[in-house]
Amino acid sequence: MFDLTSDTATQPTDEMFDLMKTASRGDDVFSQDDSVHELEAYMADLLGHEAALFGTSGTMTNQLGLRCWLLHPPQSVLCDSRAHVHVHECGGIAYHSQAAVYPVVPSNGSYLTKEDVEANISTDTLCGAPTKVISLENTLNGTIMPIEEIARISQLARSRGIKMHLDGARLFEASQATGVSMKEYGQHFDSVSVCLSKGAGAPIGSILISTKAVIQHARHLRKLMGGGWRQAGMLAKTAQHCIETIVPTMPRTHALTRRLADGLVDIGFKLLVPCHTNMIFIDFKPLTVATLAVPLWEQHKIKISNTPGASICRIVLHYQITAEAVDNFLVLATEIAAKNKIAKLNSDDSAICSRSSSVASSFTDLSAAYPSVQ
Numbered sequence: 001m002f003d004l005t006s007d008t009a010t011q012p013t014d015e016m017f018d019l020m021k022t023a024s025r026g027d028d029v030f031s032q033d034d035s036v037h038e039l040e041a042y043m044a045d046l047l048g049h050e051a052a053l054f055g056t057s058g059t060m061t062n063q064l065g066l067r068c069w070l071l072h073p074p075q076s077v078l079c080d081s082r083a084h085v086h087v088h089e090c091g092g093i094a095y096h097s098q099a100a101v102y103p104v105v106p107s108n109g110s111y112l113t114k115e116d117v118e119a120n121i122s123t124d125t126l127c128g129a130p131t132k133v134i135s136l137e138n139t140l141n142g143t144i145m146p147i148e149e150i151a152r153i154s155q156l157a158r159s160r161g162i163k164m165h166l167d168g169a170r171l172f173e174a175s176q177a178t179g180v181s182m183k184e185y186g187q188h189f190d191s192v193s194v195c196l197s198k199g200a201g202a203p204i205g206s207i208l209i210s211t212k213a214v215i216q217h218a219r220h221l222r223k224l225m226g227g228g229w230r231q232a233g234m235l236a237k238t239a240q241h242c243i244e245t246i247v248p249t250m251p252r253t254h255a256l257t258r259r260l261a262d263g264l265v266d267i268g269f270k271l272l273v274p275c276h277t278n279m280i281f282i283d284f285k286p287l288t289v290a291t292l293a294v295p296l297w298e299q300h301k302i303k304i305s306n307t308p309g310a311s312i313c314r315i316v317l318h319y320q321i322t323a324e325a326v327d328n329f330l331v332l333a334t335e336i337a338a339k340n341k342i343a344k345l346n347s348d349d350s351a352i353c354s355r356s357s358s359v360a361s362s363f364t365d366l367s368a369a370y371p372s373v374q
């Protein structure tokens with residue numbers, strides 16, 4: 001079965017289990033594990049920062065990073081209205097940091113610009129919650145935020161004394177697709193969270209990168225949240241191996257994703273957001289719900305997200321998805337299209353992205369594609 005529901009669906013391999021046996025076995029709560037130290041030093045260097053902290057999940061490393069900046073309520077975080085830190089982290093910013101979120105809808109339909117940010121920064125120290133952190137996400141829904149725009153926002157933030165946090169759960173995808181180094185992305189931020197268990201393929205783990213002082217504080221807060229883990233070396237060792245061996249294969253995954261996206265467009269489906277990396281969003285409407293019936297896809301060895309009643313579907317590729325899966329997907333999509341006379345969709349002007357566009361023509365609410373998938 002090819003699982004295209006998420007890039008968190010990668011399966012640990014036998015090679016990874018073998019590698020775990022070679023890891024050090026110290027206690028990471030006391031910062032005594034060599035394999036963890038090695039991974040943290042490696043990632044800090046990769047992003048051009050002083051220090052890093054290995055944690056259980058992207059949610060944890062995002063929330064720790066933000067919490068370290070939000071020390072004096074009332075304060076707020078400005079982010080894209082679709083940002084994971086705002087929508088999918090259980091209201092963690094309110095819970096952990098007692099801070100407000102000012103979500104902003106990108107005016108270009110794709111990514112926040114300096115102008116979007118500037119218009120929404122709060123400086124109201126009487127009735128508002130002043131903006132303390134600007135939190136960006138790259139990639140967001142698989143789309144890449146241009147480095148030039150990140151630089152403009154970062155310059156603005158620094159001139160206003162505002163901290164920059166990056167939810168780089170999929171920063172490796174952006175870096176591999178654009179050729180912009182992790183270090184170049186890293187220089188525009190005060191803290192960065194990078195997930196290791198998404199496209200990078202590690203079974204567990206995410207990492208927060210920042211200054212020594214912030215990481216020391218984050219380590220303390222991690223313990224407070226119950227996230228201090230003991231013999232984490234085997235996970236660190238595996239994660240570093242994945243960064244070194246799986247991350248370089250991302251361009252192949254992106255090419256397969258592009259082939260699938262182009263194939264779907266050729267059949268008559270519409271892309272809802274530009275396909276830049278490993279994600280595709282399509283709307284099966286006005287097809288029948290039966291289109292999404294699990295057994296039909298399973299016959300073709302494909303697992304896709306299936307939200308009852310929702311027609312928007314997120315398709316995610318990763319290194320364990322092969323050309324066979326893409327071929328199977330396109331065969332089935334062609335059959336479905338033929339049965340449903342899908343060519344008529346081509347005349348539907350509600351399409352957001354054509355095959356060649358890299359920026360959406362208007363903002364699309366994709367929340368229906370995220371029932372509980374990550």
Ligand SMILES: Cc1ncc(COP(=O)(O)O)c(C=O)c1O
Nearest residue numbers: 057058059060084167169206374
């Ligand atoms: C953009 C983004 N940030 C953060 C996370 C959180 O990661 P985790 O599931 O490890 O908490 C996710 C998870 O899918 C994500 O997509």
